[in-house]
Structure formats: C-alpha cells, structure tokens
C-alpha cells in the first residue's frame with residue numbers, strides 16, 4: 487500500500503484527471519444533448535399535472551381541502567382552501583423532485599430552486615400564477631393550471647441534471663389581484679437581496695391556441711415583452727430555441743408583442759430592469775377585446791367544461807400537444823442559457839483512466 491509511484495506518472499494522471507473532469511463544466515452542451523433533454527418532456531405527465539392543478543379545491547389531492555368548488559382566488563387569511571391546496575400540491579411535487587422549496591412572502595409564492603454549480607448567482611426564473619380569478623366555480627384550467635403544469639413538467643425534467651447557473655421554478659399567487667405575488671417577490675426577495683435575474687419565462691395560458699371568435703385564426707404562440715433591447719433579445723432567444731429544437735411550434739407573425747407588457751407576472755420583473763417574457767396562447771389584447779377566448783375567467787375554463795358548447799360551435803378545445811411543445815421550448819431555452827451540464831459519459835471514462843494512472847502502484 488505504501489509503494490512509491492513514479493512522480494511523472496502521478497503528475498500525468500492528475501493533469502489528465504483535471505482536464506477530463508473540467509471538460510463538461512466548460513464546454514457548452516451540444517445540440518444533441520439538449521435534444522435528448524427536450525425529448526424527456528412528456529405530454530401525458532404534463533396533462534396529469536394540469537388536471538391535478540385544475541382540480542385543487544375539490545379535495546382530489548387532499549380530502550381536507552374539499553370545499554365543493556374550485557375557486558382558488560384570494561390571499562387574505564391564507565387564501566381559499568382551493569388556493570391552499572394548490573400551494574400544498576406544488577410544494578409536494580417540487581419536493582419530490584429533490585428541489586429546495588420555500589413559501590415566500592405575504593402571498594405565499596411557492597419557490598423551488600435548482601442551484602447552479604458554477605455561477606449560482608446568475609439566476610433564471612421559470613414562473614406561472616397558480617391562483618384563479620374571482621369567486622365561484624372557476625377552475626382556471628387554461629388560466630392558469632396550464633402554465634403551472636408547464637412549470638412542473640419542465641422542473642421534472644431539468645431537476646434530474648446539473649446546470650452552471652441557478653434555475654428557480656416559482657408558482658406565483660395573487661396574479662389575478664394585479665400581480666401582487668410577483669410584485670412582492672421582486673421587491674422583497676430579488677431586490678432586497680440584491681439579486682440579478684438573467685431572464686424570466688412566465689407561462690400564462692398555454693392550452694387554448696386559436697380563437698373561439700374566428701376559427702380561421704391559426705393556432706400559434708404569442709410572446710409578450712417590453713420594447714427594449716434586452717427584453718427583445720430574451721424573446722428572440724426563446725423563439726430561436728423553438729426553431730432549433732421544437733420546429734412543430736409556430737409563432738404569431740407579429741410576436742413579440744410589446745403592448746400590455748406589464749399585464750402578467752413578467753411585469754414586475756421588467757419594471758425592475760430584468761429581461762422577462764410572457765408566453766401564452768394569445769395576447770392580452772386579443773383575450774380582453776377580440777373574443778379569442780370565450781371561456782376566459784368563466785366556469786367553463788376547465789378540461790371538462792368545453793365539450794359541445796352550443797354557443798361556440800367552432801370553439802377551440804384544450805390542446806395538450808401544443809402546450810407540451812411550449813414546455814419543450816422552455817426546457818431547451820433554459821438548458822441552453824443556464825448552461826446544461828450533460829452526463830459526462832465519455833469524460834467520465836477518461837477520468838477513470840486518469841484515476842487508474844494515479845492508482846497504478848496498486849497493481
């Protein structure tokens with residue numbers, strides 16, 4: 487055990503080990519590596535997350551939260567039972583993925599972190615709002631169980647790997663009270679801690695592309711952001727990732743849209759100077775004024791509330807394949823920008839060779 491080793495052999499082994507171990511941390515992930523990651527996004531898993539979230543408040547996740555309706559609106563007094571059930575569900579699913587989970591602030595934003603292994607202070611945020619609008623039976627299947635399920639499915643895939651930069655997955659609350667949750671997060675978590683956010687992707691309504699009011703309208707994706715270079719660059723990064731990794735996903739010809747950039751959880755981040763985009767099946771203007779989404783903020787915004795509604799014979803239905811493509815693009819964007827560190831299969835073998843050189847004295 488105490489036999490001497492030729493110092494040159496030892497030095498060569500050590501250098502070889504350092505080079506091979508260091509390689510996967512310094513080289514950007516290949517297109518093939520990111521394609522493999524994107525390929526792990528599952529439509530059926532996305533759909534089961536979406537159905538679970540829109541059912542929060544019915545006690546389907548935990549019977550103690552069954553209040554007989556699905557309203558998750560509100561935050562005073564801790565929010566409705568349905569709202570609380572959604573927060574509990576998100577916390578549990580994120581925890582099962584091995585992420586560090588916390589409830590942040592007055593409005594109980596659910597924050598799950600995948601800490602970067604090289605430059606953790608560089609932070610990307612993937613967010614969605616998990617509350618719903620108003621009172622009554624409004625499950626918010628599209629607005630916004632759809633985006634929240636997208637955050638969960640992206641987190642499920644990404645949390646299996648390491649990244650150079652930090653990725654935070656956040657379920658924002660009280661968005662329907664004019665972004666109270668995300669405003670609180672930006673003010674009292676990000677700015678108060680002097681953090682820098684490198685980019686925000688906000689998924690808000692990704693399940694009903696197309697228009698109820700005009701069946702001829704194409705089923706495409708809209709990006710909303712502010713008309714500044716940093717924000718337009720960030721939008722372009724997302725669109726380019728789609729073109730590279732998810733060519734089946736089509737975008738509105740006029741995207742990115744720069745009006746109403748503030749109307750969503752990306753707004754407080756943009757106002758604070760951080761690049762952020764809203765990703766949705768239609769723009770805020772189209773939803774509010776063009777009748778593209780007849781079920782917006784209604785009790786029929788649910789997976790079981792759409793079939794054969796005589797008022798909208800040409801109306802659109804939930805499109806899980808479309809939403810899954812949005813999640814794939816999100817995963818590709820974050821993998822590329824947050825510096826995905828693929829399983830270094832080849833490098834590991836080389837590193838083992840280096841170790842063998844170091845241990846040669848034992849043979």
Ligand SMILES: [Zn+2]
Pocket residue numbers: 615629630661690691
């Ligand atoms: Zn929304």
